[in-house]
Amino acid sequence: xxxxxxxxxxxxxxxxxxxxxxxxxxxxxxxxxxxxxxxxxxxxxxxxxxxxxxxxxxxxxxxxxxxxxxxxxxxxxxxxxxxxxxxxxxxxxxxxxxxxxxxxxxxxxxxxxxxxxxxxxxxxxxxxxxxxxxxxxxxxxxxxxxxxxxxxxxxxxxxxxxxxxxxxxxxxxxxxxxxxxxxxxxxxxxxxxxxxxxxxxxxxxxxxxxxxxxxxxxxxxxxxxxxxxxxxxxxxxxxxxxxxxxxxxxxxxxxxxxxxxxxxxxxxxxxxxxxxxxxxxxxxxxxxxxxxxxxxxxxxxxxxxxxxxxxxxxxxxxxxxxxxxxxxxxxxxxxxxxxxxxxxxxxxxxxxxxxxxxxxxxxxxxxxxxxxxxxxxxxxxxxxxxx
Ligand SMILES: *Cc1c(COP(=O)(O)O)cnc(C)c1O
Numbered sequence: 001x002x003x004x005x006x007x008x009x010x011x012x013x014x015x016x017x018x019x020x021x022x023x024x025x026x027x028x029x030x031x032x033x034x035x036x037x038x039x040x041x042x043x044x045x046x047x048x049x050x051x052x053x054x055x056x057x058x059x060x061x062x063x064x065x066x067x068x069x070x071x072x073x074x075x076x077x078x079x080x081x082x083x084x085x086x087x088x089x090x091x092x093x094x095x096x097x098x099x100x101x102x103x104x105x106x107x108x109x110x111x112x113x114x115x116x117x118x119x120x121x122x123x124x125x126x127x128x129x130x131x132x133x134x135x136x137x138x139x140x141x142x143x144x145x146x147x148x149x150x151x152x153x154x155x156x157x158x159x160x161x162x163x164x165x166x167x168x169x170x171x172x173x174x175x176x177x178x179x180x181x182x183x184x185x186x187x188x189x190x191x192x193x194x195x196x197x198x199x200x201x202x203x204x205x206x207x208x209x210x211x212x213x214x215x216x217x218x219x220x221x222x223x224x225x226x227x228x229x230x231x232x233x234x235x236x237x238x239x240x241x242x243x244x245x246x247x248x249x250x251x252x253x254x255x256x257x258x259x260x261x262x263x264x265x266x267x268x269x270x271x272x273x274x275x276x277x278x279x280x281x282x283x284x285x286x287x288x289x290x291x292x293x294x295x296x297x298x299x300x301x302x303x304x305x306x307x308x309x310x311x312x313x314x315x316x317x318x319x320x321x322x323x324x325x326x327x328x329x330x331x332x333x334x335x336x337x338x339x340x341x342x343x344x345x346x347x348x349x350x351x352x353x354x355x356x357x358x359x360x361x362x363x364x365x366x367x368x369x370x371x372x373x374x375x376x377x378x379x380x381x382x383x384x385x386x387x
Pocket of ligand 1: 010011073074105150152180182201202203205212213
């Protein structure tokens with residue numbers, strides 16, 4: 001077993017060897033060299049590689065390939081979906097609905113729209129992070145043009161009832177955007193059955209490369225949005241710029257692999273997550289962040305009373321895990337999401353987010369649990385902090 005044990009797969013996953021091999025081959029091939037927009041044979045071969053990837057990405061979410069636009073990642077997809085759709089539909093209304101615990105890519109896109117004169121309602125979750133469809137319904141107004149909701153939460157793993165929210169958006173006539181960066185390949189996604197009009201995807205959360213993602217736009221309900229970038233006509237003009245053939249192909253292969261393994265990986269990963277929680281649950285006072293039931297397979301977030309968060313993470317040098325908040329790691333601020341769920345500042349700081357990938361083993365899970373037990377015992381013996 002190699003240390004540090006990597007248990008930060010919600011932040012990024014290792015690239016699958018088959019994906020890396022494909023990308024490597026493409027980088028050094030004529031079709032990897034050619035501009036996919038070029039009319040010569042190598043350019044056409046590059047375009048064919050991209051269309052293959054488009055089919056593979058579309059298949060995982062039961063969309064048509066023509067409904068997929070490649071972007072640089074889920075951050076860009078969230079921005080394009082929310083800002084692009086709001087600007088495109090502003091004559092129909094200036095109001096959006098989202099939740100108070102969205103990913104920063106969604107929240108900051110909403111803030112940017114507020115500066116343009118849009119209004120946004122931020123629906124509060126319950127103390128486990130669940131956003132009630134009824135609360136979304138209550139926030140809808142005649143001028144609501146878009147609702148945006150995370151499918152599986154990147155910090156606490158809570159899974160929202162997107163099909164229910166999708167159905168009510170459809171009845172209301174508002175567009176529905178879902179950030180599926182954490183749920184794709186881990187939970188079933190069907191854009192038609194779940195009434196999703198826009199869906200954000202990222203390759204590097206699913207054993208693909210960083211720097212590539214996709215946005216699904218429903219052919220009938222949301223064919224166009226106002227682009228954020230201006231340039232050549234690539235991706236139907238919605239996202240101009242030369243497509244990175246090897247990146248796109250890597251995403252396609254990663255999504256095809258995930259589709260093949262959809263019945264195999266999520267249950268195995270959920271088993272590892274439950275094994276880890278069983279072993280950690282014997283730490284006196286430990287708290288699960290998020291609901292007991294209804295979490296995505298790979299995320300386990302806990303708070304440990306009686307220890308200082310910073311000391312805890314320093315003591316866990318043999319583990320690559322996120323703490324406090326992955327996104328505010330630089331600032332040292334407690335996770336706003338955990339604070340929203342009612343955790344005190346010390347408990348929000350003394351949190352650990354374990355996230356499991358396809359590559360992790362039972363042995364690694366058991367080692368991680370032992371490390372946490374040892375660290376907590378040592379820290380509590382040193383300085384019995386009040387929680
Ligand atoms: C990681 C993540 C993003 C950002 O994706 P990038 O591809 O890194 O831009 C957006 N939303 C969620 C839920 C994520 O977990």
